[in-house]
Amino acid sequence: MKFKKLVLTGAAGRLGSYLREPLAAMCEELVSSDIAEDIGKLYDGERYQKADLAEYDQVAALMEGADMVVHFGAIVDEKPFMELLGPNFVGSYNVWEAAYQAGARRVVYASSIHAVGMHKKSDFIGIDAPHKPDTFYGLAKCFTEDLGSMYWDKRQLESVHLRILSAAQVNNSRALGSWLSYDDLIQLVTRAVDTPSVGFSVIYGVSNNDRAPVDNSKASFLGYRPKDNAEQFAEKVLAEEGPVDITDPGQMCHGGPFAKVDLGESGIAQMTIVDDKKET
Ligand SMILES: NC(=O)c1ccc[n+]([C@@H]2O[C@H](COP(=O)([O-])OP(=O)(O)OC[C@H]3O[C@@H](n4cnc5c(N)ncnc54)[C@H](O)[C@@H]3O)[C@@H](O)[C@H]2O)c1
Ligand SMILES: O=C(O)[C@H]1O[C@@H](O)[C@H](O)[C@@H](O)[C@@H]1O
Numbered sequence: 001m002k003f004k005k006l007v008l009t010g011a012a013g014r015l016g017s018y019l020r021e022p023l024a025a026m027c028e029e030l031v032s033s034d035i036a037e038d039i040g041k042l043y044d045g046e047r048y049q050k051a052d053l054a055e056y057d058q059v060a061a062l063m064e065g066a067d068m069v070v071h072f073g074a075i076v077d078e079k080p081f082m083e084l085l086g087p088n089f090v091g092s093y094n095v096w097e098a099a100y101q102a103g104a105r106r107v108v109y110a111s112s113i114h115a116v117g118m119h120k121k122s123d124f125i126g127i128d129a130p131h132k133p134d135t136f137y138g139l140a141k142c143f144t145e146d147l148g149s150m151y152w153d154k155r156q157l158e159s160v161h162l163r164i165l166s167a168a169q170v171n172n173s174r175a176l177g178s179w180l181s182y183d184d185l186i187q188l189v190t191r192a193v194d195t196p197s198v199g200f201s202v203i204y205g206v207s208n209n210d211r212a213p214v215d216n217s218k219a220s221f222l223g224y225r226p227k228d229n230a231e232q233f234a235e236k237v238l239a240e241e242g243p244v245d246i247t248d249p250g251q252m253c254h255g256g257p258f259a260k261v262d263l264g265e266s267g268i269a270q271m272t273i274v275d276d277k278k279e280t
Contacts, residue, residue: 003027003067006193007104009053009095010072012036015110015167018182019189020046023070026193033062034073053091056098063102068193071095072110078135078261088140096151096159106158108192111145113165113178113204113214114138117255121177125254126215127163127202134255136263145202152200160192160222164205165214170233173241174256177211181228184208191224198222213254 006023010016011032017039024030024043032039033051042048051058053073063069074088092109099107117134119125131142141163148159165178167185180188184207192198203219206212208226216224244251253259 003193005029005031005066007031007033007062007066007069008072009033009051009062009069010074010110011048012039013072013076015164015185016072018185019070019072022186022190023193026190027067031062031066052087053094054086056094059091059094060098060101063098063104066099066102066104068106068108069095069099069104070108070189070193074110074140075137078137078258081136084136084140088137089143092140092144092147096147096157100151100155100157104157106160106193106198107148108160108189109144109148109162111141111161111163111202112138113163114255114258115141115145115163117253117258119254120252121213121254122252124213124215127204127218134253134258135261138255138258149200158198159200160195160198161200161202162188162192162205163202163214167205170230170237173237173244174251176230176234176237177206177209177213178256179207179209179228179230179233180205181207181226184226184228187226188224191222195222 003026006027008023011020012034020032021043024046030046031049032046033049035052039048049062051062075084114134115138116125116129116132117138118132119129133139133142145161148161151157164180166175167180170179188205203222204214204216207228209230249259250257
């Protein structure tokens with residue numbers, strides 16, 4: 001199935017960069033967007049348009065004739081609320097409202113495990129677990145999921161909320177459960193786009209890890225069947241990490257290090273992201 005036009009936000013980002021080529025292949029025109037000046041060489045059928053998510057007019061200018069929006073643009077770490085307000089909260093509103101006004105039928109959104117990050121890992125949470133954000137960053141993901149739910153109920157704009165766990169190199173024991181490989185990310189986004197009817201849906205973005213701490217069984221209709229398994233890294237990671245403090249919220253909760261961020265000091269939770277394309 002070829003769509004006429006898809007829009008990708010966050011196209012200059014780590015995950016957006018992996019999505020550009022497969023999305024371009026699914027449509028006649030891919031409009032890739034980011035706040036960055038440019039994104040380098042374009043794929044067949046791809047066009048780049050700079051836009052600040054916090055500015056409605058700039059977001060609306062992306063949408064004319066769009067079938068769907070794949071919304072990956074955001075500030076991707078914990079920050080003071082006022083720094084997240086424009087890109088992550090208002091930005092989501094702008095995407096949904098502009099998509100609706102343009103007659104688009106679906107938004108596929110990069111949500112996060114941090115929308116439910118304060119749940120204990122010993123609770124094998126499903127897609128219907130109540131929101132339990134661990135940070136202002138996670139709160140913006142909760143806000144956007146609720147926004148998507150409301151636009152579906154009131155305006156029949158579909159959305160799929162991909163609660164991605166960790167799309168990064170497996171270098172700690174949490175990631176043995178939370179890893180999402182880039183190939184599985186591409187399959188996840190492809191299924192979210194090409195499944196004919198999704199209404200308002202939530203699914204965890206996680207690979208087929210032996211230690212995956214979340215349950216996607218109620219999202220099986222989306223047809224996402226991850227292939228990669230972080231267990232291949234277990235021996236090395238466990239040997240390097242040594243014993244952990246089991247009373248540490250960062251160990252006990254789904255949100256990992258974000259679960260122990262003091263909101264008063266938000267901005268300190270910088271996670272080390274290592275791009276591991278060559279190794280996975
Ligand atoms: N990488 C992960 O493990 C992970 C996990 C859960 C969720 N996510 C979500 O996936 C998405 C992509 O994450 P990533 O890891 O590729 O991060 P990234 O920082 O590499 O990409 C985010 C992109 O958003 C753009 N952006 C930021 N502010 C903007 C603004 N005001 N207007 C327009 N664009 C703006 C940035 O320029 C950047 O290119 C984010 O929404 C993130 O919250 C990522
Ligand atoms: O929890 C995780 O591993 C990841 O969660 C994502 O939402 C964050 O954007 C990223 O910085 C974290 O590394």
